Amino acid sequence: MKKLAVIDGKSIFYRGYYAMPGLSLPDGTPTGGVYGFASIAIELIKKLEPDYVAVAWDKPKTNIRKRRELYPEYKAGRKPAPADFYAQVPILHELLDAFGWPFYELDDYEADDILGAFAKQATEKGIETCLLTSDLDALQLVGPLTKVYAIKNGLSNLEEFDIPAFEAKYGLEVEQFLDLKALKGDASDNLPGVPGVGEKTAISLLQDYRTLDGVYEHLEDIKPSVAKKLEAGKELAYISKEVGKIWVDAPVELDWAVASVDDTDLEKVASILKKLRFTSLEKRLPKHMQFGHIPNQPDTQVVAALKEAPWPESFLIEQPVFAELIGEDLWVSLDETTCFHQPAQRLAKASWQALELATIVTYDAKDLYHRLDALGISVHFGEVHDLRQGAFLINPLERDRSQAALVGKEGALPTEVLAANVRAYADQCKSFDEEPKVAEIARTFDFPLTYLLFKMEKRGVKIDPSKFATLSKELGDEHQRLEQEMYAMVGYEFNIGSPAQLSEVLFTKLQLPTTGIKKGKTAYSTGQAELDKLRGQHPIIELIEKTRELAKLKNT
Incomplete structure (x- = not known):
């Protein structure tokens, strides 16, 4: 069955904005909201593998106009978002354009209404819909072909709601959710519900009488103190229900061709993520959205030492490169069986350029950067696999993660050091396969940060x-x-x-x-x-x- 993912753009953007406060480019351009949105959206796409993706947005100033005609106090008292919140929206548009995800907003209708309209249209076509939001109002849309993925806290904690999950959580049927909201209200939207009736009481009433109408038809059977509150708050309850209802007949049609994931411009995605300095997100993209490829993991035989060979005239790099600076010599292996060395300061420019495009496997990447810098060599490797940090992530309780422990002895020869690195890399790749969450932390955060940490340590950090x-x-x-x-x-x-x-x-x-x-x-x-x-x-x-x-x- 084909699958549609619809993202409640502003609510996710809002979460990202406050989860990544102050994140900006070197020129001061704020990017925290865009980063948070992209991070959450990419994880959802990886998890769901949808065929179509669309983004719904609350149009500023006009989106709640119709609901305020019904209840003027709707969402009253909300503070406007900070200036740098909306300053990031054009950047988000640029990112969505690269992804090929269409962006929808309407006068008089909220993002929830667009979610509802698209879910209805998908259901009519027999397409499953997955809604990503931080707003639990969307739970009223849960159905046989519609699931809601609600962000609980932070940027990665998602709660999945299908019909059984909803019923298990609330003890009600999905059709009763709107009546639940009508009774208990919603403080975040400034919907009063019935003053004095909380969620526990509301659920109990609906379990007994099924609907809001049913509750009011049986006031004489309800505890007098509760019945009195219900009677006094009847008008507010029905107003809350009408205003809180998602209008699935919103006048918007999903363009299925534009929403197709086949429309992703991979090169453009890679370009904008680099422009925004979102290197870690680029590596977290699902494979079908990546521009280029990730090197295969090595199939390595256990050897005590690599064979030493003369320094080659040119590099042909087809897999990760094993490199260590021993003394002032750079020792390198391109094929996991042979290695060669040369004083780092005498390496040709072409050799450094080739290494900058490679994935460098080394014991301590940050230390390697510092030691090369001390020799007057400025280099930034394309990717690194830091064996020392990898060992820590795989087994934090291991006390001795020294290079001697990795090799198995003190005073090892350079050929033995590189052979130990080859073995450790193979072992860590296997561990990462078995522990994908650890692999994600390493490849998304720890390894990419080594160069940044080196630069910070070298330069220091200015604080405003x-x-x-x-x-x-x-x-x-x-x-x-x-x-x-x-x-x-x-x-x-x-x-x-x-x-x-x-x-x-x-x-x-x-x-x-x-x-x-x-x-x-x-x-x-x-x-x-x-x-x-x-x-x-x-x-x-x-x-x-x-x-x-x-x-x-x-x-x-």
């Missing part, structure tokens, strides 16, 4: 205190706004940093379910593992996670 002060204030303001939002939900102020007070709020005041929640000596735990179990039970859970993320950033 005013930028950090501005960022700290922005994070503090956002943290304070989220705190006020939580206080409004609970009805009084409390210390979010106090596990005891937070436990009191969640399990006593809001009466969230405690089934499966760890309990300490005095209170239920409010650690991240327990919050994950409560996700979707009440909007305050996501706000707690956001405040914790902001606090970590502010205190880093």
Whole structure:
């Protein structure tokens, strides 16, 4: 079955913006939102392998106009995004153009409506739809051919919702989600619901009476204190339902030909990722989106020492190059069986140019850069495989990761050192195959960072205190706004940093379910593992996670 992926662009961009604050190019151009968006989107594409991809966006100023005609307070009180948020949107357009992912926005309709319209159109064609968003409103779209991938926190923690997953989480059918929202409201959208009715009560009511109409038809059967709240909040409940409903009849048609993944301009993708300095993202692209190829892993026989040969007149590089600077001589192996050496300062320019295009396997890449620099040699290898760092990632508990331990003895000959590197590389490639997450960390983050760390150590890092002060204030303001939002939900102020007070709020005041929640000596735990179990039970859970993320950033 063919598959369509639709990305809720602004919500993902927003997550990326706050997850990567201050990320910018050397000329000051901000790129954090673009990086976060691309990082999340690429992981989803790798996971889902869709045939079509489209991006939906909330058009500034006009997207909520129709809903505000129904309820003027809809999304009231939201602060406008910072200036450098929207400054990055043209860069995002450039990236999407390279990917070949069409971008859709409408007057009077939100991105959720576009998601709904495309999901409906795909279902009519018998195409599966996968919706990527950080907004749980999209759960009302879950169906036999529609799944929602919701970002829980950070940039990589996705929760998949199909019909069984939704029912297991909420104890309701998907068709009841909108009625659930109508009863409990949605603080993030400023939808009131029924004042005084929380998620736990709302779920219980819908389990008993199925629909919002059913609840109001049985007020006489409901506990008087709850019935009184329901009666007083009836108008707000129905307004919340109408405003919170995703309008799947939005006037937009998906251009299937344009959305096809076959339209990706691979060279253009590689070019813009390089331009934005997103080297790690380029390496994380699925194979069908990569410009060029990744060298094959070696098939290596165990040898104690490589054979020494004369320095060749020219290099023919067809696989990773093993290189070590021993003394002032650069020792190199191109074929894993023979090696040769020459004083590094006497290497021809053509040799360095060839090495810069290769993947260099060495014991300590950053140290190699420093030692070459001390000889007056400036070089930047295309890729590196750092054996020392690879050993740490594979087995962090190993105490001795010295080169002598790698070779098996002190005072080894250069030919023995290179042979040990060949063996270690083969072993690490095998370990990376068995532990793909470790491989991703190494190849996406640790190895590409070696040159940057070398440059930072050589040059030092200038810090602009005013930028950090501005960022700290922005994070503090956002943290304070989220705190006020939580206080409004609970009805009084409390210390979010106090596990005891937070436990009191969640399990006593809001009466969230405690089934499966760890309990300490005095209170239920409010650690991240327990919050994950409560996700979707009440909007305050996501706000707690956001405040914790902001606090970590502010205190880093």
